[in-house]
Amino acid sequence: MSTLTSTRIPAGTEPVRRGPRLGGLNWLVWHQHRAAFWTLIALTVLAVGWMTYQRGQLTDQLESIAGWPHPKADDWDMKVDSGWLTWTGAALGFIPVVVGVFLGAPLVAGDLENGTAKLVASQSVSRVRWLATKLGITALVVVPLTVVLSLVFDWWWQPVKDRPTVLDWTSGTGFDTTGPVPVALTLFTLVGGVAIGMLLRRTLLSMVVTLGFAVAVQLVWSYIRLDLADIVTVTTRNGVGNENDFPRLPGSAYAVDQSYLAANGDLIGWGSCAEATQKATDACLKDKQVIGWSVDYIPFSQMSSMQWFGASVLFALTAATTVFVLFWGRRRLV
Template sequence: MSTIALRGPARVVVTQHRRALQVMAALPVLVIAVLVGAWLWTDHVADAFAATGCSVEHTVAGCGDTVRDFLDRELWMGKVLSWSGLLMLLLPAFTGIFVAGPVIARELESGTYQVAWSQSVTPARWLAAKLAVPAVVTLVSVSVLSAACAWARARGNTTHYPREWYDRLVYGSIGTVPVGYALCMLALGALAGLLLRRTVTAMVVTVIGYGALVMALNAVRNDLWPTLTDTFKALGNDYRFPKGAVDIRHGWVTSSGERLPENACLSGLTDLKQCLTDKDITHRYVDYHPASHFWPLQLVETGILLALGALAVALAFRVLRRRHG
């Protein structure tokens, strides 16, 4: 990363952490190269398999090995996509660790921040540079990685090993949520570094904070956007669950409209009919998020993450003012 156009604290930050910033900037290029290479290879394998006349659904004599080889290649591509998704889930934690430890806490722990502050650089300007430089690199890198993962999943040729949009490795690796998590953890890492002023401690607390944040949002994600509800007859229905949707809740509905849980009537067909009659159950219901809810859920969750990040930044500057004026 060039420092020619940078001045003051921003240039110092880039110079101090050149290696880490270069790795973060180069990561999208490496991931894109891997994903494109994997897609080209599996696409070639798919074309070659189609030319053999064999079919996965209706395997004929002499096609056993060919089908197995084809499915092995599809499985391999699925693993590549899974590893890329896992990388996207871990990246925000590494971003927070980097800012909490090497960028903030290490300088406060060693006292080297005093050098910058003694050269007409205010504490607020010092912190702003510490946040702005990694934030720009993170925003660009994670956005590119998210777009690359979305492109690869749309063209990954994993028909027989699909992962739906609501799978954590998929949902957390594409769209705006990865960017939101990365920027939020950058802010939380800075706050941890300023509060704790110990490199290792700040890094450990940041990791714990990331885990708590992920678990909390996973627990409430399905309620971030209103679900759709389908109601159908309790017996003798031909209802089909929408393709690509995720089931949130399901159960029974009485004639008065009261909802009962799924375990209200669970037994054999004869007992089931009696149970439905005894409890005045006439219909079943299912609450779900269709595939079209992907973006609303993503945007709401991203908004929450950015709001938390903004709050952490505000608290970080407040801590800095109270301790150093």
């Protein structure tokens, strides 16, 4: 007769599992969207590797043509090949659109469409907690990845950041891909996509509408970007006949507008005396009593403050949209 030997582990000697573990609702949300999360992580790793390699290529180029970090020629930046820097910055600008369309829109719309939301509502987990967990886990994935991409791109751009001839710092390619701006834009588009999906309740339709929403956000942002600055005006009263009469702006400053300054203080469009001959131009300037220039510009030193000001507005909009998602979901999710 055979006997069975007990293999029960004595109390107190069970192996201890170390390290963070997801459980319950957190695990469910991660498991449900793990394909999208891992795809974002993999793409971020590839992008970081690419930008790190290109940073090395840029520094090698600067050392060979300009003697960087102490260039001897003033026009060394004209020889810098900025093709990959510009192309990569433009590609990173699509991150908010991609995240909003492919992650934000289906996040809740998919559950509403396939009936998962009803199943969740019938359990002990509240609707608000379910929505908050979905938004929280997704944000914990998206925000660090976006921050890393922003920091690495800024690190790549840093040696030539103050040279608009290489990459204009007021353009979306540079301004919108560094600092807090890409994080703010991505979060706003993400939460906006979730809200759209929750209202429309159809995945494909929500993705299409979110695409339009994301593009609209980018267009509006590009239109108001320079309005975030505190415009500085400089005037001269030395005439306008010579090149040296034009006011000298700080390095890397962005000239917003320039006008002629009349003796009575009025501003005249600089193209109003663009005559066919120099003699006719001089006569026009004399007739209008032009005595100098007036130039509006944005100093390069304002870039960081402009980014944080704009990002704070986007963060506020994101918070308001999140409150709407939670409030609507609590009452009308299913």
